[in-house]
Amino acid sequence: MGTKDKISYERLVSRVDYYKEKALDLEKKLVFAEETIERLEKETNNDRSLKIIEENEKELLALRKQVEELTKKLKRLEGHEMEKRMQSYEELLKSIQDEMNDKDQQIDLYQQRIKSMEKRININRTSEPVFEELDTDNKHSEPQKKDGFNSACYFDYSVIFTKDKKGFIRGSFFIENTGTETLENPYICFRFQPAEACALKGKIISLIASPTQEEMTQSIWMYMDNEWAEKAKERGEMWICPLRETTFKSGDKLSLDDFQIPFKSGIDDNITVEAFVYFHKQNYRTKAVNHIAINF
Known part of the structure; x- marks a missing residue:
């Protein structure tokens, strides 16, 4: 091989090596470029994912806000509806309670009337000495002494004159238990002289007159509307007793408050009113410590 050929071969080898190194270097750069591209693509994909996630999170937040607002509205509606229902229930309960109270009052009224009617029946049937006629000499009307039983009865009154010597007596009658034993259901006799002056008004009801519920509730006393009491009235005696068990x-103390006794001078020159109290169950009687006297 000549010198010229040897140089050409070495150059060729050198070039081959150079191109090999160049190709290897390019190959490395290609691999690096591919890796870079892959990495960038991943990053790009990650950025898109992040954007999608962010968008989803924003949408989720918006949905949560909508849910919260809807929940609040629902609670308000439920509260309003519950309040309306509660108000409706309260009105219904009040209506029922009012109706029950009315029924209770009616029942009380009927029970009072029944007891009063029973008392009237007992009064009509009794033949006890409590209903004996008062002797004119007051033998049976003087205070009676009995162990453990004692009471003080008296008038508190004023006389009001109008025109032509007419007017009325206005006052109260009191009974006080001054003894040691309990007293029950007093019968009061107001005796008028003259008998023509016999009249007594006030918070006293007559069951014959069918009193109203209000009258039954406000009254404590009732007239003894029976045949015996009517005869007693003819001789100048007005009898009353408690409306309920007393x-x-x-x-x-027990009292007959704010009674009125009308009068007029044409009846007689003077009018007197005495009071006697009988406790039938205890078989005890007493007389008021004072009396009413009007002289014209």
Whole structure:
């Protein structure tokens, strides 16, 4: 091989090596470029995913806000509806309660009337000495002494004159248990002289007159509307008794408040009113410590 050929071969080898190195270097750059591209693509994909996630999160937040607003509205509606229902229930309960109260009052009224009617029946059937005629000499009307039983009865009154010597007596009658035993259901007799002056008004009801519920509730006393009491009235006696069962212990008081007795001078020159109290069950009687007297 000549020198010229040897140089050409070495150059060829050198070039081959150069191109090999160049190709290897390019190959490395290609691999690096591919890796870079892949990495960039991943990053790009990650950025898109992040954007999608962000968008989804924003949408989720918006949905949550809508859910919260809807929940609040629902609660308000439920609260309003519940309030309306509660108000409706309260009105219904009040209506029922009012109706029950009315029924209870009616029942109380009927029970009072029944007791009063029973008392009237007992009064009509009794033949005890409590209903004996008062003797003119007051033999049976003087205070009676009985162990453990004692009472103080008296008038508190004023006389009011109108025109032509007419007017009325206005006052109260009191019964006080000054004994040691309990007293029950007093019968009070107001005796008028002259008999023509016999009249007594006030918070006293007559069961014959069919009193109203209000009258039954406000009244404590009733007239003894029976045949015996009518005959007693003809001789100048007005009898009353408690509307309900009445018990008062030692020291207790019972009163007939604000009674009125009308009068006129044409009946007689003077009018007197005495009072007697009988306790039928205890078989005890007493007389008022004072009386009413009017002189014209």
